[in-house]
Amino acid sequence: xxxxxxxxxxxxxxxxxxxxxxxxxxxxxxxxxxxxxxxxxxxxxxxxxxxxxxxxxxxxxxxxxxxxxxxxxxxxxxxxxxxxxxxxxxxxxxxxxxxxxxxxxxxxxxxxxxxxxxxxxxxxxxxxxxxxxxxxxxxxxxxxxxxxxxxxxxxxxxxxxxxxxxxxxxxxxxxxxxxxxxxxxxxxxxxxxxxxxxxxxxxxxxxxxxxxxxxxxxxxxxxxxxxxxxxxxxxxxxxxxxxxxxxxxxxxxxxxxxxxxxxxxxxxxxxxxxxxxxxxxxxxxxxxxxxxxxxxxxxxxxxxxxxxxxxxxxxxxxxxxxxxxxxxxxxxxxxxxxxxxxxxxxxxxxxxxxxxxxxxxxxxxxxxxxxxxxxxxxxxxxxxxxxxxxxxxxxxxxxxxxxxxxxxxxxxxxxxxxxxxxxxxxxxxxxxxxxxxxxxxxxxxxxxxxxxxxxxxxxxxxxxxxxxxxxxxxxxxxxxxxxxxxxxxxxxxxxxxxxxxxxxxxxxxxxxxxxxxxxxxxxxxxxxxxxxxxxxxxxxxxxxxxxxxxxxxxxxxxxxxxxxxxxxxxxxxxxxxxxxxxxxxxxxxxxxxxxxxxxxxxxxxxxxxxxxxxxxxxxxxxxxxxxxxxxxxxxxxxxxxxxxxxxxxxxxxxxxxxxxxxxxxxxxxxxxxxxxxxxxxxxxxxxxxxxxxxxxxxxxxxxxxxxxxxxxxxxxxxxxxxxxxxxxxxxxxxxxxxxxxxxxxxxxxxxxxxxxxxxxxxxxxxxxxxxxxxxxxxxxxxxxxxxxxxxxxxxxxxxxxxxxxxxxxxxxxxxxxxxxxxxxxxxxxxxxxxxxxxxxxxxxxxxxxxxxxxxxxxxxxxxxxxxxxxxxxxxxxxxxxxxxxxxxxxxxxxxxxxxxxx
RNA sequence: GCGAACGUAGCUCAGUGGUAGAGCGUUGCUUUCACACAGCAAAGGCCACAGGUUCAAUCCCUGUCGUUCGCACCA
Numbered sequence: 001x002x003x004x005x006x007x008x009x010x011x012x013x014x015x016x017x018x019x020x021x022x023x024x025x026x027x028x029x030x031x032x033x034x035x036x037x038x039x040x041x042x043x044x045x046x047x048x049x050x051x052x053x054x055x056x057x058x059x060x061x062x063x064x065x066x067x068x069x070x071x072x073x074x075x076x077x078x079x080x081x082x083x084x085x086x087x088x089x090x091x092x093x094x095x096x097x098x099x100x101x102x103x104x105x106x107x108x109x110x111x112x113x114x115x116x117x118x119x120x121x122x123x124x125x126x127x128x129x130x131x132x133x134x135x136x137x138x139x140x141x142x143x144x145x146x147x148x149x150x151x152x153x154x155x156x157x158x159x160x161x162x163x164x165x166x167x168x169x170x171x172x173x174x175x176x177x178x179x180x181x182x183x184x185x186x187x188x189x190x191x192x193x194x195x196x197x198x199x200x201x202x203x204x205x206x207x208x209x210x211x212x213x214x215x216x217x218x219x220x221x222x223x224x225x226x227x228x229x230x231x232x233x234x235x236x237x238x239x240x241x242x243x244x245x246x247x248x249x250x251x252x253x254x255x256x257x258x259x260x261x262x263x264x265x266x267x268x269x270x271x272x273x274x275x276x277x278x279x280x281x282x283x284x285x286x287x288x289x290x291x292x293x294x295x296x297x298x299x300x301x302x303x304x305x306x307x308x309x310x311x312x313x314x315x316x317x318x319x320x321x322x323x324x325x326x327x328x329x330x331x332x333x334x335x336x337x338x339x340x341x342x343x344x345x346x347x348x349x350x351x352x353x354x355x356x357x358x359x360x361x362x363x364x365x366x367x368x369x370x371x372x373x374x375x376x377x378x379x380x381x382x383x384x385x386x387x388x389x390x391x392x393x394x395x396x397x398x399x400x401x402x403x404x405x406x407x408x409x410x411x412x413x414x415x416x417x418x419x420x421x422x423x424x425x426x427x428x429x430x431x432x433x434x435x436x437x438x439x440x441x442x443x444x445x446x447x448x449x450x451x452x453x454x455x456x457x458x459x460x461x462x463x464x465x466x467x468x469x470x471x472x473x474x475x476x477x478x479x480x481x482x483x484x485x486x487x488x489x490x491x492x493x494x495x496x497x498x499x500x501x502x503x504x505x506x507x508x509x510x511x512x513x514x515x516x517x518x519x520x521x522x523x524x525x526x527x528x529x530x531x532x533x534x535x536x537x538x539x540x541x542x543x544x545x546x547x548x549x550x551x552x553x554x555x556x557x558x559x560x561x562x563x564x565x566x567x568x569x570x571x572x573x574x575x576x577x578x579x580x581x582x583x584x585x586x587x588x589x590x591x592x593x594x595x596x597x598x599x600x601x602x603x604x605x606x607x608x609x610x611x612x613x614x615x616x617x618x619x620x621x622x623x624x625x626x627x628x629x630x631x632x633x634x635x636x637x638x639x640x641x642x643x644x645x646x647x648x649x650x651x652x653x654x655x656x657x658x659x660x661x662x663x664x665x666x667x668x669x670x671x672x673x674x675x676x677x678x679x680x681x682x683x684x685x686x687x688x689x690x691x692x693x694x695x696x697x698x699x700x701x702x703x704x705x706x707x708x709x710x711x712x713x714x715x716x717x718x719x720x721x722x723x724x725x726x727x728x729x730x731x732x733x734x735x736x737x738x739x740x741x742x743x744x745x746x747x748x749x750x751x752x753x754x755x756x757x758x759x760x761x762x763x764x765x766x767x768x769x770x771x772x773x774x775x776x777x778x779x780x781x782x783x784x785x786x787x788x789x790x791x792x793x794x795x796x797x798x799x800x801x802x803x804x805x806x807x808x809x810x811x812x813x814x815x816x817x818x819x820x821x822x823x824x825x826x827x828x829x830x831x832x833x834x835x836x837x838x839x840x841x842x843x844x845x846x847x848x849x850x851x852x853x854x855x856x857x858x859x860x861x862x863x864x865x866x867x868x869x870x871x872x873x874x875x876x877x878x879x880x881x882x883x884x885x886x887x888x889x890x891x892x893x894x895x896x897x898x899x900x901x902x
Numbered sequence: 903g904c905g906a907a908c909g910u911a912g913c914u915c916a917g918u919g920g921u922a923g924a925g926c927g928u929u930g931c932u933u934u935c936a937c938a939c940a941g942c943a944a945a946g947g948c949c950a951c952a953g954g955u956u957c958a959a960u961c962c963c964u965g966u967c968g969u970u971c972g973c974a975c976c977a
Contacts, residue, residue: 013916015937016937116914203927226977227977228976266957272977274975274976282977284977285977289977291975291977349975349976396907397906399905400905400906400972400973402903407973407974412925520909530913530914532970563925564916566915568907570909570971574913574914574925576925577914577925577926578938579939580925581925582939583937587937589936590939591934591937591938592941593937597936632973646915646916650924651926659938662941662942669935755942755943762930762931762943763944765930765943768931768934769932769934775958854921858921863956864921865958866957868920868958869957872957874918875959876920880920880921883921
């Protein structure tokens with residue numbers, strides 16, 4: 001959005017809605033006037049959503065577009081409903097991703113980060129961040145995100161850094177953060193440790209090698225081990241068998257030769273071994289396998305690390321030192337073959353951990369890292385979900401969340417990267433004591449030496465993310481914003497980061513604020529392509545929301561997502577659907593154009609949205625549309641409150657298109673083009689008020705088009721900004737009293753008559769130019785009155801040449817030849833002789849009778865069942881009786897008409 | 903192995919313990935003065951299958967089959 005025209009309005013009103021033109025002007029108009037600002041302190045109730053901070057390297061993708069649209073719709077709706085609504089934006093430094101981008105840039109200049117040195121490299125990343133870091137923010141504005149930009153936070157801002165150090169120090173002092181030599185998942189590509197959840201397991205077709213480990217006293221015989229990773233035998237320190245395995249009992253405590261090395265290793269017994277798998281003998285490599293690590297600890301075995309940080313073999317690899325794992329494996333296998341120690345190779349599929357960022361195979365590697373003890377943090381985080389303080393939508397994710405917490409492992413938080421929050425720990429070079437502090441210490445806590453060296457490692461990006469709900473609000477300072485907005489209300493995010501982010505925010509919120517960070521978690525699904533495949537660059541099926549917005553407009557894209565989203569479910573993105581909602585925008589636009597034309601002479605009332613018409617001058621359609629509007633508003637309210645966005649969107653779509661446009665606007669044409677000024681004025685007021693409310697109701701879903709329209713409405717506030725005016729639409733029910741139900745129901749009868757006549761027209765292929773003569777024969781005084789009052793509607797909408805209303809019950813007295821009777825509430829006789837194929841008409845009627853009789857039989861059967869009458873609620877039984885009566889009437893009417901047709 | 907979700911109209915999907923819904927597509931008719939990105943009408947479904955609970959099941963329970971997705975194990 002680069003336009004700063006300052007002007008919101010464009011006076012062109014073409015018959016196509018032009019989103020580009022509108023959107024360009026609108027966003028800057030909003031942000032210049034700070035319509036999205038929330039107040040730190042306010043008499044209004046607070047509402048707060050924290051934006052999951054996108055990676056600073058990021059581009060808006062369609063998944064963002066979905067999540068952001070939901071958050072925006074909710075925030076705008078709350079803001080318009082009288083809340084002090086805050087949607088707090090920010091971006092994430094995304095350690096690995098961002099460092100990776102800059103390293104690749106350096107590679108193009110044939111440089112590496114190590115050549116540059118830490119300080120220069122970090123400067124370089126900052127430069128990059130300054131240059132490109134706001135791309136995603138620009139894109140968020142394209143989609144209409146109504147964030148409070150003045151509160152924008154970046155995860156490396158000083159405030160957040162302070163929060164990070166405070167948390168680190170406090171957890172350390174509590175004994176919940178520790179440093180230790182452990183087996184961790186290691187990415188040779190990043191040359192950094194990873195947390196367990198950053199490792200993605202993939203099924204790989206590998207080979208199971210059967211290798212003989214010769215006995216010490218008989219080198220032609222030995223124990224056979226089966227392994228998928230023969231190269232790791234260089235780090236073997238034992239072989240293990242099951243203690244109950246009779247085949248091997250006699251070898252326990254003895255030794256075998258470790259091939260290719262000249263070392264001798266013991267045979268140990270451990271229940272970890274599965275007797276059935278392979279040969280029942282397992283090589284133990286504690287430094288390169290998590291299970292072996294556990295066995296090694298139990299048996300107090302030594303650990304031999306054979307790998308360097310970059311994944312090549314180190315000096316413990318002997319002649320294989322310097323080779324990459326894959327190469328070493330090949331060579332080891334060749335050498336084993338040469339020595340006749342490789343007995344068998346068989347195909348074997350197993351799952352292998354990969355670094356989820358780079359895709360490289362992750363190696364278990366022994367190294368010194370920092371960890372967070374999770375168990376005591378996890379316990380309260382479990383409790384708040386179990387007791388319903390925090391709820392997941394859909395609820396099924398609760399189980400996933402709890403399962404993870406029940407099996408939680410300590411969190412490895414140190415990363416051997418340079419871009420991120422550097423760990424606030426300093427080691428004394430004299431006494432080696434570690435000082436952990438928020439601010440750089442001047443001397444060692446223990447020996448007062450000034451020779452301190454800070455940790456090189458940075459924290460896992462998710463460490464700062466875990467603090468996001470309170471660090472963004474000013475913590476560790478007790479700010480007004482923090483008091484007002486914490487706990488926040490809803491978190492909207494994808495299920496892929498429940499463990500990475502959601503769970504950790506809950507833990508940290510409880511630990512440091514003593515309260516949950518949010519109350520509801522809405523989990524969204526993935527957006528897939530039309531065939532249901534994941535979007536990926538390699539498949540070339542990625543849909544770029546920025547391109548969509550460019551072609552179809554932001555509102556169309558938003559509505560497409562809103563109308564189809566269902567909590568936790570994947571969404572297949574289809575272009576025909578998008579076109580459909582683009583058409584809906586156009587429909588809104590044209591309905592407005594028509595309305596404004598009708599209202600061109602209309603004088604806005606002094607009391608604005610509260611102005612009531614004179615009821616005696618209203619037509620049935622007026623009562624009807626306001627009644628329907630009231631229902632629609634209530635539905636939207638209820639659906640949004642329960643986060644059922646698609647139901648809210650569909651209720652609106654249906655109401656606006658099929659009730660307001662298809663019926664109301666058509667129905668009032670005779671009135672507004674008619675010659676009765678009082679009635680015209682009354683209907684104009686209803687139209688103006690209804691349009692005002694529709695536009696406001698639509699606004700959270702489609703902000704651009706509605707703001708554009710709002711500025712042109714005859715009834716609106718002085719500022720002409722939809723967001724700031726007339727809040728509390730739902731609580732302001734004054735005007736909705738126009739929607740009197742009994743009068744609304746009268747129009748239903750008219751609608752039914754018109755539909756019936758149209759049906760005859762359509763079925764008999766009678767052209768619109770051909771005018772019909774119709775007699776309407778009411779059954780009672782009530783319907784007679786309604787028909788008389790609405791004759792103009794029927795004539796116009798059913799395109800009749802002649803429409804007369806008979807005396808009550810005068811069906812048979814009609815002078816014209818009746819051929820078709822279709823409405824069931826009243827009798828409608830249509831004079832059609834000569835244009836209709838009577839045989840076809842009879843067939844249709846017979847078919848209808850058949851279907852109705854089937855329905856009737858079903859209801860009769862139910863009513864005949866005394867258990868039904870006894871057990872079902874009274875209203876259900878009563879309704880059944882009413883339905884039965886109606887069905888009988890319908891059938892009778894149709895049978896009468898069959899008689900007339902023959 | 904453990905767990906979860908899904909299976910509804912040709913397609914994509916909503917939905918509900920009490921007579922099946924939408925959009926798109928299809929088939930007619932119409933360029934009527936807001937909109938052809940439109941209007942009107944129509945066709946199209948044993949709501950995966952089998953049991954159970956219930957007066958009543960597409961909906962609740964169990965099982966089967968099918969499709970996904972997590973987690974764990976995999977020497």
